[in-house]
Amino acid sequence: MENLIFIISGPSGVGKSSLVKKLPLRDFYFSVSHTTRTPRPGEVNGKDYYFVEEKAFLKMIEKGEFLEWVRVYQTYYGTAKSEIEKAFSQKKHLILDIEVIGATRLRSYFGKEAIFIFVVPPSLEELKRRLKIRGTETEERIEERLNRAKEELRFASWFDYVIINEDLEKAYQSLQAIIEAELNRPFRNSLFKKLLSQII
Amino acid sequence: MENLIFIISGPSGVGKSSLVKKLPLRDFYFSVSHTTRTPRPGEVNGKDYYFVEEKAFLKMIEKGEFLEWVRVYQTYYGTAKSEIEKAFSQKKHLILDIEVIGATRLRSYFGKEAIFIFVVPPSLEELKRRLKIRGTETEERIEERLNRAKEELRFASWFDYVIINEDLEKAYQSLQAIIEAELNRPFRNSLFKKLLSQII
Numbered sequence: 001m002e003n004l005i006f007i008i009s010g011p012s013g014v015g016k017s018s019l020v021k022k023l024p025l026r027d028f029y030f031s032v033s034h035t036t037r038t039p040r041p042g043e044v045n046g047k048d049y050y051f052v053e054e055k056a057f058l059k060m061i062e063k064g065e066f067l068e069w070v071r072v073y074q075t076y077y078g079t080a081k082s083e084i085e086k087a088f089s090q091k092k093h094l095i096l097d098i099e100v101i102g103a104t105r106l107r108s109y110f111g112k113e114a115i116f117i118f119v120v121p122p123s124l125e126e127l128k129r130r131l132k133i134r135g136t137e138t139e140e141r142i143e144e145r146l147n148r149a150k151e152e153l154r155f156a157s158w159f160d161y162v163i164i165n166e167d168l169e170k171a172y173q174s175l176q177a178i179i180e181a182e183l184n185r186p187f188r189n190s191l192f193k194k195l196l197s198q199i200i
Numbered sequence: 201m202e203n204l205i206f207i208i209s210g211p212s213g214v215g216k217s218s219l220v221k222k223l224p225l226r227d228f229y230f231s232v233s234h235t236t237r238t239p240r241p242g243e244v245n246g247k248d249y250y251f252v253e254e255k256a257f258l259k260m261i262e263k264g265e266f267l268e269w270v271r272v273y274q275t276y277y278g279t280a281k282s283e284i285e286k287a288f289s290q291k292k293h294l295i296l297d298i299e300v301i302g303a304t305r306l307r308s309y310f311g312k313e314a315i316f317i318f319v320v321p322p323s324l325e326e327l328k329r330r331l332k333i334r335g336t337e338t339e340e341r342i343e344e345r346l347n348r349a350k351e352e353l354r355f356a357s358w359f360d361y362v363i364i365n366e367d368l369e370k371a372y373q374s375l376q377a378i379i380e381a382e383l384n385r386p387f388r389n390s391l392f393k394k395l396l397s398q399i400i
Binding site: 118120121122123124150153154156157158159160161162163164173174176177178180181182184185186187189191192195196198199 | 318320321322323324350353354356357358359360361362363364373374376377378380381382384385386387389391392395396398399
């Protein structure tokens with residue numbers, strides 16, 4: 001069976017991570033990002049992030065080794081192209097959990113090769129409620145995140161699929177259906193290609 | 201939830217009908233074709249076919265009332281556009297079980313509105329075995345059907361999805377996944393559209 005690339009995106013607080021973490025590690029490789037920030041206590045290099053020096057990061061940019069990268073204040077974050085090979089050499093599907101703008105940039109890189117999924121909240125009220133539940137943010141910061149979410153939602157129509165994360169189990173069912181359906185594309189299904197080779 | 205249109209096609213003997221018949225009547229409307237041939241014993245008008253006089257059929261062609269039609273020797277077969285409204289007024293998805301060439305014609309009619317699924321056998325040997333099992337065909341007629349199947353398979357890459365019908369249960373799972381996935385398209389999901397209307 002062919003290995004697929006899934007780009008999962010959506011506003012912060014929507015439950016993206018909980019959703020993709022339900023996918024079995026046996027079949028899915030979760031892309032690990034590079035960053036120049038220092039590890040927090042408990043964070044593991046190569047698992048949470050690849051922690052690299054700024055000099056090394058800039059070198060990677062220069063060499064075109066990133067699928068996409070951003071700089072947030074003094075910190076760099078990026079997804080290395082080598083993550084694709086890491087997934088495929090293990091015969092796994094690649095999952096890239098990427099913020100919305102980064103995801104839109106990847107469309108031109110991957111074309112139809114990758115499948116773009118946008119996770120949305122059932123409503124803005126519900127997103128606000130979830131951000132509040134976290135309890136780690138000030139009222140002002142929550143408003144800021146909500147406004148950013150509104151901006152990001154404008155990009156959703158451009159994705160291949162939207163998954164409404166109202167109920168995590170139901171959202172996961174949709175994600176599984178999307179994966180199964182995409183494996184049935186004529187240009188991806190290896191059994192079908194084998195059949196075609198019998199007649200051409 | 202939005203109503204979908206599925207065009208299901210594939211070579212004769214591949215098990216298309218057994219596959220779509222597993223879909224629940226509660227949610228799916230199976231298109232009924234028009235024909236000018238006389239009903240066989242037990243066939244019910246409006247269920248197996250709409251049996252009409254040639255004069256009436258030609259009138260319908262003239263009025264542009266068919267999505268597609270063919271003439272096989274002296275008999276006409278066609279799918280009326282009114283089947284779409286019949287399905288949608290019942291809030292059901294429409295299933296059109298149509299032979300390959302007819303299906304390819306429908307692409308230009310429906311564009312991205314309809315979902316095109318091609319059912320294929322796991323191998324040509326298996327298709328041959330299934331045609332033989334029926335026991336109703338001569339060796340010569342089986343060869344004829346096999347050659348036609350080979351021709352038809354060349355069109356499969358052009359469909360949105362291929363389902364390999366090796367095991368009926370597994371094929372049905374794929375069909376269900378495709379339906380679920382397609383309901384998660386941004387341009388189809390009514391909940392998502394409602395969410396978008398909150399921000400625009």
